[in-house]
Amino acid sequence: MKIVKGFIVDSKDTYQLNTINLIKQGIRNFARQEIVSRKIDGTLFRYTYKDAYGRMQQLANGLESIGVKLGDRIGVLAWNHYQHYEIYFGLPGMGAVMVTLNLRLSPQDLSYVINHSGASMIIVDEDLIPLAESIMHLCKKVRGYIIITEKDISNIKTRLNPIYDYEDLLKKSSNSYEWPNLDENSAYAACYTTGTTGRPKGVYYSHRYVYLQALAFTAQISMTVDDTVLQLVPMFHVIGWSKPQAATYAGSKLVFSGKWSLDDLEELTQLMVQEKVTVSGGVPAVFMAMLEFIRKMEEKPDLSNIRLICGGSEPPIALMKGLWDETGGEIIHSYGSTEAMAITTLNFFKPWLKKELSEEELWELKKKQGTIVSGLDIRIIDEEGNILPHDGKSSGEILLRGLWIARNYYNAPLTKDSFTKDGFFRSGDAGSLDSEGYLKITDRIKDVIKSGGEWISSIDMENVLVSHPGVLEAAVVGLPHPKWEERPLALLVLREGHESTTKEQFIEYLSKSFAKWQIPDEIMFVQSIPRTSVGKLDKKVIRNKYKALYTH
């Protein structure tokens, strides 16, 4: 899109939309605001915005002291904790780029991300050292590892080399740092998407993107200094769904969840109640488990102030209604992606719809992804590229463009087709828009499986399976799962003479390319796999046939 200049009085050197201004101004007004962080042993660490800001400046000075420079990319392999929050501002604030590393990736993909981004250092949590060790031989350009630990660094045994102690770096450094006046188009962080086929693809968020998303999020959710935000979403996912940045803008109290899995949700639910959390975000599986726990509580907590931003997949009415009935808490359905950041839609009821629709219709409406947030353009197109009407029926590929939507993948010339000439990102999701602008995701064009909020590429897995000498055909689909939302199922047609190959052998084979949690729960040997009229795998038929496999 050509930009047209109007009457320009002053355009040079406008005040920059960078996260330095975001944090400085957050701290200025909210220095005494509290930050709570859950440690590995479950105890809580507490300090203030002011403390955090001092340590962010120590971090910037400390990084500089070990040679980190403007424009460097630095990997971060860490859980949700206060040091990670410090990194969120201290690292990009000095003009380096935070490369967020998804600790659930396979070693292959993880090392690919590190090498592709050109990361020169990795900041790593003590308990993730084994993961870092497993890929260090693949990442020759990494020239140092910074360990986040409560222990004395000399007590840590690791093959990582050289290592630095995060706390020690800070202790040796001044808590006053002269932040650069960073161009707002400088990259703040890189997040690699693993949702589709092929190698992870790097989305680089500029400071401008991050600032505007934080501000829009604050405005859309009406976040204020009276809110308490629980950071549940892993901070390596789409920069924590922008919640730490939005909270900083609003001056909200922050609560970091620490290291957790779905098995820790009792403790996290208690934390949520105890710290009087009013805003959080996550995938339906997380809130389902929380609701499950709340149902067992004798005294139901009052969560009538809470807004739980729920994305990743459609929250069931049973979840939304259940939470509402038990606690007064509200689930707000939203839609986002690595390429479009956390918030592209949000489901709020318009005042006139509250008057016109029945209660039942409103619950149905709440299942939709919501209306597009101001700052973004949306289009639904058919296969020929025609723009479809907003009639609530016509379904096509969702295209997004706007203030924080990616316009390319970094250094990935073969991915041009993911972006249109007029600046739209092709989401790979199919959906419809109704006359009120509510988006409904109807299908995934990208063939992926979502398990516990993480992506598994079925196409990649099929490609690996058919590379096995014993496999004639392979199909991998995601099936509904009560805990993980979806889990993969693989169907295999074996070649003649290979009928004796076992499930276990295929699991071992897959383990070379995939993380353990990505391996299908079930592998079935079949005579043939359903295909569409044009010969493509007919996954709808497969999913339908086996839909109850993991739920009965």
Add this chain to the structure above:
Amino acid sequence: MKIVKGFIVDSKDTYQLNTINLIKQGIRNFARQEIVSRKIDGTLFRYTYKDAYGRMQQLANGLESIGVKLGDRIGVLAWNHYQHYEIYFGLPGMGAVMVTLNLRLSPQDLSYVINHSGASMIIVDEDLIPLAESIMHLCKKVRGYIIITEKDISNIKTRLNPIYDYEDLLKKSSNSYEWPNLDENSAYAACYTTGTTGRPKGVYYSHRYVYLQALAFTAQISMTVDDTVLQLVPMFHVIGWSKPQAATYAGSKLVFSGKWSLDDLEELTQLMVQEKVTVSGGVPAVFMAMLEFIRKMEEKPDLSNIRLICGGSEPPIALMKGLWDETGGEIIHSYGSTEAMAITTLNFFKPWLKKELSEEELWELKKKQGTIVSGLDIRIIDEEGNILPHDGKSSGEILLRGLWIARNYYNAPLTKDSFTKDGFFRSGDAGSLDSEGYLKITDRIKDVIKSGGEWISSIDMENVLVSHPGVLEAAVVGLPHPKWEERPLALLVLREGHESTTKEQFIEYLSKSFAKWQIPDEIMFVQSIPRTSVGKLDKKVIRNKYKALYTH
């Protein structure tokens, strides 16, 4: 400030922060939202965002049809009504600049603004035609007048020539317009400040400024689609204190006040109650008058959802507490200016202060201007330029810099000193900051009088008075006034032989340079005027001596 580039993946052609995207996206989600507009006869006009958007496009096409082009400056001389809202988006949307004309300026100043901005057309309300006629001979470059009227244009008798009919222009034009993809640094509007000595100075707000201020305002006030915004502040003042734009971002219902003065506040208070207004803004004098009327109402309205943004001068505790006691409504004190736009501070209580301070202390706190909105930097400096501590005592000149703070006056080379080299605007106001960041305005360095929310330059008036052959010395000060907040008093020392010159003669003399409402209520002849040790007029002493003149 030098801008430092970090790691830049993509900087060209970012999606633009312009008001076209603001309105398009507001309309998309809130097409059915209502807009109410008070007409001159007191009746109400109602339509929707969708209707308005259609007419904005008709306006853009209509303006194009009479030769208005990208970059043109167009004057607007109008009250608060729905057509003015249409102009707010339709005119800057096509890339022209809206020159907001303060209808209370003297003909001299008004024509200066029109000529200085290079406005080529003027849009004018029917009842303001006489004002336009009074200056047309001074504005030779204006090549046409667009009249907003409900009448048939042929029934309007005016010397303005040529004239166009606003409604007729729209009727003839398509309601679909291909908006340009406007560079965010293009000017959206020009607002001329008349606060200080000399000629009005032009502040040109870019689309970026307007977009970011609207978004920040929405976030700070937690405005949503459930809000109803009453536009009381004249839309020629600092683009209506950004409320129409913020409401459009949030999708709030809009209520336009029409033509009004302090004498119409009974009707406006009733309108506020009847339309269930939740957000409005104005100067203390306006809310004082509203409270006065509410006190007389038999049944007190429930305004417990209302946030009244109060700026211009300090709202008395009696007002804030009175409104709270009578209706549950809240006054939120704020600070702004033409150069810094409407919202630079807002007074909200931090949760910890609510716990720590007594009720009385909280009311005292509420008198302060509030904390600086995120997106802005503030400094308080002494006369030598030293930065003063945030101790709640040290008072100095307030410097502001940030996302929507002016960095120059348009085409006014002699005003360079109003801006520092590192990008701060010198506000001319004196204030202090306490340790929590609350700003307190302690004095005006600029020597101005504020009457009913409008500025009168005492220095300009003194200069005119001493130009009279009979005047030896002159001082003009603002004194507290129950209705207008301040009204001017002039003290004159007459030259020998001129003792018989009368008040009336001086009033007539001043009328050549000043608007009627700017003329002092009282002119006193004195033997001498108090001066400071360095020989400057000692206005503090004067103000103190006569402080009860207009209130007793």
